[in-house]
Amino acid sequence: MIYDFFELTTQAYTVALRDLKRFWQNIYWLAGQVAMNIADLLIFGLIFRGIVRPDLIPDYIRFITPGILCLSIFISSFTIGREVGVELRREVTHYLVSLPITRGALVAGRVLGGVLRGLMYQVGFLILAVLIMTPPTLDKWILILAASIFISVTMSSLSITLVTLTRDFNIQAAIRSLVYFVFFFMSNVFYPERALRARLGPVAPVALYSPVSMAVTIYRYGFGYSTEVDLVFNTAGLLLWSTATVLLAYKLYIRNLRR
């Protein structure tokens, strides 16, 4: 049993390392992404700071920063899906499924690859958040790290799941955009909960139960933007999202790999 677990961990880690190495190979693409995320932060933060009603959001740049943290995870963790998609189209997946590793290790490795991409990419934005917002205490750092892990597991698994639905690159790209729209437009990233409830009415809970909203809520608490947060609900919710998406990724990835 212990040997099996050790074997699975080693195999998954080796698979993840391959994905991580590829991530750093696209260094110019990465630089472009980072620049875009920082631009998002500045454009949204600085411009909307003077436009949005101060009674709703007193400081928009402090409000949007946790959202950008979440966005950075989305951008980086979702790249694993893009790669899995290319591999499916070029049948490189035949090679992966023929390797002497378990299917579980293969899926875990791919998801872990996405998680590591997300966490590493996010480091720079976390530093930025510390500079812009209130530096967290140790217990809040643990909470922030947990949220980052859960949301990157969710995004990574979700990207793998979605990309296996079709081998058509155009549809894959469209799905990715749709996911961005659903998870970020319908979340508390850009607008506060009050505005969401007022505008979305009965649909508002859907936005608040999204993994992005849950992670952003925890980030806002961790960086001292908000104080009254239901930590149990949001952490448990994120855990649930990540577990569900991992299971889904496992099921669909394997089903599509081995015909």
Place this chain on the structure above:
Amino acid sequence: MRRKAVEIINFTKKFGDFTAVEDLNLDIYENEIFGLLGPNGSGKTTTLLTIATVYKPTSGDIYVYGHSVTREDYEVRKLVGIAFQEPKAMWIDKAIDLLTWHARIVGYPREEAKRVVREVMELLGLWEHRNKYFYQLSGGTRKKVELAKVLIQKPRIAILDEPTAQVDVLSKHALWDVIKKLRSEGTTVIIATNDMFEAERVCERIAIIYRGKLRALGTISELKDSVPKGDIIEIQVQEELRDREALRELEVFGRVSVNSDMITIYSDKAEEKVVDVIDALRKRGLQVKRIMVKEPSLDDVFTYLTGAKLRE
């Protein structure tokens, strides 16, 4: 009694309505070089990919050292290594990175992986290409990288899908030696090929597959002996043979197969019959361009069994 390395039982594989392999039954013995011979699209690759647990059988099963590819796929993968027909890699990968990662994932510790990768790359003449990206490699070099994976892995069963396709003639001979060495070190080798020269040169037993069905199985000499009346008269005529009567007259000498302007007669005592054959054709107004008497090759065996040429 020889031990079975692979046992294929009533194996059928369908993709939608298309049947790629139908009711295949086959045993491959430990430590032999076994060839799957057939034209493109005959079901060779589908069979190999199923042994490697990439595909699942639609019905029937395949056992690798007693482990079912359907139910014990992980156990099977521990025993099998495959070099794909189309090299499988992302274009931004460097040859050395690909192989080093492969060595790590098949279980080598870091330093040992580096050593074995260098050893295999040097053996296959790949070391000078080690830092090239995959898209910068020629087709033949990519095939060598694919073969290198198997040599690094040293599996109990090595599956090589058209291992020398796109490889130059000189390298082909070197690769055949490498494949034979792999076997001599205890590995069972399964090769899919449509190159009958390769099959004759390397394989000890051969299965001829055509349109998803097994047509013949045996050693090379057994297969050649399966062509009745051992000799072959090959005649090239000036124009395509359309005269049914002429064809019927030729059947007096043996079984006749016509492919465009080539007439093949499977016969015995061919030397004695050549003159009569030419006379029969002349009487029908057919000009003989070239005539040859020979022993059957695997290509002839294939043509005899299927009525088709290996390279369609």
